[in-house]
Amino acid sequence: MATSLGPEDEIEVLEQVEFSDSDDENVQYAAVQLSDSEDDDSDEDLVSALSSLQKTKRGMPSTGGVTMTAEPRSGTEVRPAVVDDFIRNFLIKVGMERTLDCFNAEWYELQSKGKLGEEYTNPVPDIYLRNQELDEQVVTMRKEMEKMKAIAEKARGTWDNFRKQRDFHRMHHKRVVQEKDKLTNDLKHLHKHYLSYEPTLKELQAKYQVAMKEKMLMRLERDRMKARVxxxxxxxxxxMEGKVEAPSTSTKLKKTRKGGDSKLPPDDEAVNPYADLDFDPPRVESFQLKKAFRAHLNSVSAVAFHPRKPVLATVSDDETWKIWSVPNGDAVMSGEGHKDWVSGVDFHPSGTHLVTTSGDSTVKLWDFQRANCSHTFTDHTQAVWDCAFHHTGDFLVSCSMDHTTRLWDTQSLRCRQTFRGHVDSVNSCCWQPFTNNVCTGSGDKTVSLWDSRSGLCIQTFYGHMNACNYVCMNLRGDTIASCDADGVVKLWDVRMVAELGSMSGGPHPINCVDFDRSGTRVAAACDDSVVRVFDTVEKKVVSELRGHESAVQTVKFDPEDKRLVSGSSDCTFRIWS
Incomplete structure (x- = not known):
């Protein structure tokens, strides 16, 4: 059997030649003489080879009984004979000697001349080796085919799984589409059902507002009747005791004849009841946003607390004012009448009236009992920014873009004084508590103090580097807080006519400030949508209340310092406590 060898192995071709008896007769043999020395040399070579072999066996280490495997023998591959050798062997076998001689002579002649093709000189291909190679290729291809079959089966299983998942998701999608259509139809039915109830809801809401107004009016009437009783x-x-006391000063003030002017000065001997009282500062560091109410359709420009009830008034650029319960935020009352944005608001000390200022150059007085506007003051020639009631309720002041501040008599319903002196818009005004002095802040960067009796300026405070936006005074009446468009809050000593300190709220303008009862905390409404609370003793920020989405326009502490209310350009007011 032939053995397959690599291309690096040498191949030796053996030719089979047969000799006949006639060939032996033609061959002449010669005797070869051998010398004794050659035999001795060959014997010595054999003896030396045997001795070296024995020494090698002795020097080999013992393998512990392990049988040494013999090296594989090198096989000899017998390649098929070429065409000419096949013919020679055939002629020799049949004894055709003359034909063999003629063939050899002619073959070698043609071979020497190069007239024989390669197909006659090359060895005959081994069909068995070729068949064996082809068999091996077939086996390899069958193995590969089996592997491909396995891969195909696996791919088919994966494809079947994908097809099942596709069918499942398709069915699920159809179900979701059906559910979506059903929900859409249900929503349409609910929307139609809701629209049918909308007129009823509007009617109920109107009735609720009327009921709340009547409730508020009844409370006011009850308080008034209680006071009379x-x-x-x-x-x-x-x-009954026989001692008829003289009427008090406030009673005298109320007994002015109908339609006549109130006494000016209204109460020159009034005593500030808060002058000797000490209040604990509110814990503004722990204040958090409790509730937010979308109060108006436009920016909330000012807020004011009712002096006796948990009620809050808000005014807006949407030309309306509204009253809300605190802290629930229920709408109690609303009013319309201004023809432009509403900028300021304040409650009458008795809580029976409300005053508002507007960009339409008017100041309106609203009567809760009659639920209407009782009077409109029209003496200002430009937009009116702010207003404030006197502690007696007989007078109120308003400031305007026409550079003036006016004193209005709520009894005779006319202007009693006009304070002139500012050279720019007067942006804010307030009363010094329980006195006849009015404080104003102007766009000319000054803060002024006026005597309402004479209409003259008592003092002017200089120090702001930009327009003053707002002023307020503490309950004791000895300190003024003012803010400007540079984001600076300044404190002024009324008695010493000097600046107590300055506090920065950042590069953005500050629109409003307000004192707490203790006078040690000042809340500032900043234009960067943050409410900052300052410590007036240490002159630093102690709290930052974040939650508004736009500039904060106004801020107020409630009368008991339990909460803080801020209004913003985001159309909301927020309660912090």
């Missing part, structure tokens, strides 16, 4: 009881008691 107490006054009558006091008079009856004094009559």
């Amino acid at each position: 107490e006054e009558v009881e006091a008079k009856i008691k004094s009559l």
Whole structure:
């Protein structure tokens, strides 16, 4: 059997030649003489080879009984004979000697001349080796085919799985589409159902607002009747004791004739009840946003607390004012009448009236009992920014873009004084508590203090580097806080007529400031949508209240310092506590 060899192995071709008896007769043999020395040399070579072999066996280490495997023998591959050798062997076998001689002579002649093709000189291909190679290729290809079959089966299983998932998701998608259509139809039915209830809801809402207004008016009427009853009881008691007391100053002020002017000055001997009281500062560091209410359709420009009830008034650039319960935020009352944005608001000390200022150059007085506008002051020639009631309720002041501040008599409903002196818009005004002095802040960068009796400027405070936006005074009446468009808050000593300190709220303008009851905290409404609270003693920021989405326009502490309310350009007011 032939053995397959690599291309690096040498191939030796053996030719089979047969000799006949006739060939032996033609061959002449010669005797070869051998010398004794050659035999001795060959014997010595054999003996030396045997001795070296024995020495090698002795020097080999013992393998512990392990049988040494013999090296594989090198095989000899017998390649098929070429064409000419095949013919020679055939002629020799059949004894055709003359034909063989003629063939050899002619073959070698043609071979020497190069007239024989390669197909006659090359060896005959081994068909068995070729068949074996082809068999091996077939086996390899069958193995590869089996592998491909396995891969195909696996791919088919994966494809079947994908097809099942596709069918499942398609069915699920159809179900979701059906559910979506059903929900859409349900929403349409609900929308139609809701639209049918919308007129009823509007009617109920209107009734609710009317009921809340009536409730508020009833409370005001009840308080007024209660005060009258107490006054009558006091008079009856004094009559029974035979001691008729002289009427108080406030009673005298109320007994002015109808339509006549109120006494000016209204109460020159009034005593500030908060002058000797000390209040604990509110814990503004722990204040957090409690509620946010979308109050108006436009920016909330000012807020004011009712002096006796948990009620809040807001005014807006949407030309309306509204009253809300605190802290629930229920709408109690609303009013319309201004023809432009509403900028300022304040409650009457008794809580029976409301005053508002507007960009239409008017100041309106609203009566809660009658639920309408009782009077409109029209003496200002330009937009009015702010307003404030006197502690007696007989007078109110308003400031305007026409560079003036006016004093209005709520009894005679006319202007009693005009304060002139500022050279730019007067942006804010307030009363010094329980006095007849009015404080104003102007776009000419000054803060002024005016005597309402004479209409003259008492003092002017200089120090702001930009327009003053707002002023307020503490309950004791000895300190003024003012803010400007540079984001600076300044404190002024009224008695010493000097600046107590300056606090920075950042590069953005500050639109409003307000004192707490203790006078040690000042809340500032900043244009960067943050409410900052300052410590007036240490002159630093102690709290930053974040939550508004736009500039904060106004800020107020409630009368008990339990909460803080801020209004913003984002159309909301927010309660912090």
